Amino acid sequence: MFQTLNFPDAVPEFFRDAVHLRELTEDDIPSWFERASDPESALLAGDPIPESVEMGFQWLQRHRERFRQQAGIRWAIAPQGFTQSIGTIGLTITSKEERIAELGIVIGRAYWGKGIGTAAAHLVVDYAFNILGLAEIQAEVLQRNLASRRLLEKVGFHLLRTIPGDRQSDTNSEDVLLYALRSQNRTDT
Numbered sequence: 001m002f003q004t005l006n007f008p009d010a011v012p013e014f015f016r017d018a019v020h021l022r023e024l025t026e027d028d029i030p031s032w033f034e035r036a037s038d039p040e041s042a043l044l045a046g047d048p049i050p051e052s053v054e055m056g057f058q059w060l061q062r063h064r065e066r067f068r069q070q071a072g073i074r075w076a077i078a079p080q081g082f083t084q085s086i087g088t089i090g091l092t093i094t095s096k097e098e099r100i101a102e103l104g105i106v107i108g109r110a111y112w113g114k115g116i117g118t119a120a121a122h123l124v125v126d127y128a129f130n131i132l133g134l135a136e137i138q139a140e141v142l143q144r145n146l147a148s149r150r151l152l153e154k155v156g157f158h159l160l161r162t163i164p165g166d167r168q169s170d171t172n173s174e175d176v177l178l179y180a181l182r183s184q185n186r187t188d189t
């Protein structure tokens with residue numbers, strides 16, 4: 001039984017179902033820029049659209065700093081045989097004391113619907129509960145994001161509650177679904 005998080009010294013590397021998760025590097029910046037500039041994907045992921053590819057260095061720095069502070073881990077997702085990453089997945093620690101983190105994932109549009117996101121999420125969830133020592137993983141998803149909802153359900157998450165959107169707002173009017181998976185409720189896949 002975990003009492004505290006077993007945060008790693010280096011970003012761990014994993015393989016499953018022809019999907020490779022590894023540390024982010026400068027080489028991941030061009031594919032990050034392409035994904036992050038896709039308006040639909042950025043909206044679904046809740047990320048701002050970057051103005052230039054140079055902002056990728058800040059993006060990388062932010063993730064390295066979060067890791068250094070033991071506040072989060074972000075992996076590059078590369079299908080087998082690819083040196084370039086086609087997406088990223090990560091955990092942001094939201095409560096160290098309660099051992100809770102939030103899952104985030106973005107895959108490049110050309111690779112949607114091939115099972116890559118589900119395989120990557122399985123790897124991260126296995127690691128999070130079996131080695132990192134999380135008690136719970138949460139994920140916030142826009143109501144209309146059917147692919148993300150399905151992915152979470154396939155990995156074992158359940159709907160915790162609906163956070164109503166602000167109907168007066170132009171930008172935040174949509175309901176957000178809060179999903180969760182607890183270590184003790186999980187059946188290994």
Ligand SMILES: CC(C)(COP(=O)(O)OP(=O)(O)OC[C@H]1O[C@@H](n2cnc3c(N)ncnc32)[C@H](O)[C@@H]1OP(=O)(O)O)[C@@H](O)C(=O)NCCC(=O)NCCS
Nearest residue numbers: 044045105106107112113114115116117118146147148150
């Ligand atoms: C959400 C996302 C990560 C899913 O990754 P992916 O690799 O495409 O997911 P998978 O191929 O593993 O598919 C997951 C499931 O969703 C289903 N799915 C995909 N698109 C769907 C859609 N538009 N409607 C309903 N189900 C859909 C797939 O069929 C699959 O279910 P199945 O195996 O039962 O058929 C990817 O679509 C993405 O990056 N979207 C933009 C950013 C984003 O939304 N991030 C998540 C924010 S919470």
